[in-house]
Amino acid sequence: MTIAVAAPLTGPQAAEGAAIKAAAEWAVAEINVGGGIDGETLELTFADDQCLQGRAIEAASQLAAGNRGRRPALVVGHPCAASAIAAARIYADAGLLFIATAPRHPDLTAKRAGKTIFRLAGRDDIQGIATGNFLAAAYQGRRIALVHDRTHYARGLVDQVKAALADPAQPTPPEFGIVASEKDYSATVTALAAVKADVIYFAGFPTEALTLWTQLDGSLSRPDLVGADAIADAAVQRASITPVSTGQPPREGSAPGKFMVVLPYTALDAAGAEPLAARLSSARLMPSASAIAAYAAIESWAAAARDLRTTSAVIDAATTADRLEGKPFPTVIGSVAFDAAGDARLPSFGVATYADGRWKTVAVVAPVNKDRTTGVRPRSGEAGTAGTVRAQSPAAVKRPPLPVANPRRTALPSTASTPQSPQPVR
Secondary structure, three states: OOOEEEEEEOOOHHHHHHHHHHHHHHHHHHHOOOOOOOOOOOOOEEEEEOOOOOHHHHHHHHHHHOOOOOOEEEEEOOOHHHHHHHHHHHHHHHHEEEEEEEOOOHHHHHHHOOEEEEOOOOOOOHHHHHHHHHHHHHHOOEEEEEEEEEOOHHHHHHHHHHHHHHHOOOOOEEEEEEOOOOOOHHHHHHHHHHHHEEEOOOOOOOHHHHHHHHHHHOOOOEEEEEEHHHHHHHHHHHHOOHHHHOOOOOOOOOOOOEEEEEEEHHHHHHHHHHHHHHHHHHOOOOOEEEHHHHHHHHHHHHHHHHHHHOOOOOHHHHHHHHHHHHOOEOOOOOOEEEEOEEEEEOOOOOEEEEEOOOEEEEEEEEEOOOOEEEEEEOOOOOOOOOEEHHHHOOOOOOOOOOOOOOOOOOOOOOOOOOOOOOOOOE
């Protein structure tokens, strides 16, 4: 049986493609050393999509046509969203099994091309839902306030957070709108103090987040702040800023509030991925989420194929897809199963703080599964607050525009400057 890897082997994203290729080779070698699939050795073939939609269509068409009549049992890769979505239509029409390694754009599964299309990554359109569930669990019984800069992007996130927090037994969190680019948010700070907010959810951009936070830091309200992923740069700058340096008096009494940011949770964040990431680094390759996911995708497919052989079932795309849906299989990133939409039952977002030059995930938001239940758990081995909370369906969420390249976190934001708002990030 042949496994195909579609990745940017040339072009600007070639470094990531090289890591995906190596991870796939290691995964297949490990399977073959262990006896293959019921004694049958696996082979690899590669297709270069350059992370470009047109090239992805060409690559997918060639794989669907097969080589000397042989078509792959599995296609893994296409780490860029537009490429993956375009290629998925071809794979679905050809009846090929495809597991995308990193695209987070909702359309890959929300507009799923067919039952053989899967995604081994989170979805960007449930950030607000994940945030609301984190707040509900971590701040149960405490006062939550919502602040946004009145942009369409920020309002959409706040609406999701409110939907996730909705509870007839609890008061609706107060909501405050600010004007972007202003330098003084003292009126908002006073209002937040009046409602005695224990935590603030902020949806907006870095400049406003940093301005609001420094003014809060000099107040007596001492709330925590949880911000959308767009303010990650502000979190980095916050690590080197004190109230004194911003003209605010140091606060007395209780400890200052925590500044946290909701960030995409990827395969690279899984605790079990660390040895593979280290191996990639040792080989002078990029330890990317796509590479880790490629390894895990091949592992999960192989486990499903072996499982099918125990029942003498035919190993084809349709039967393997059925087995992948609902039944978990062990991988380098933990136990992996997919829901009826083709989404992996993995976290989409985590909550992190920035200190000592790195991000530290303090809580992981469990995935929204097909039953629309979810939970929040602390990062393994770290302190945190956990609980089981409900989730709301993302079906009515307005989707972001389709990006050329998959949005993914590959490096820390620069601390040299803070982007001015408003700027589109979706």
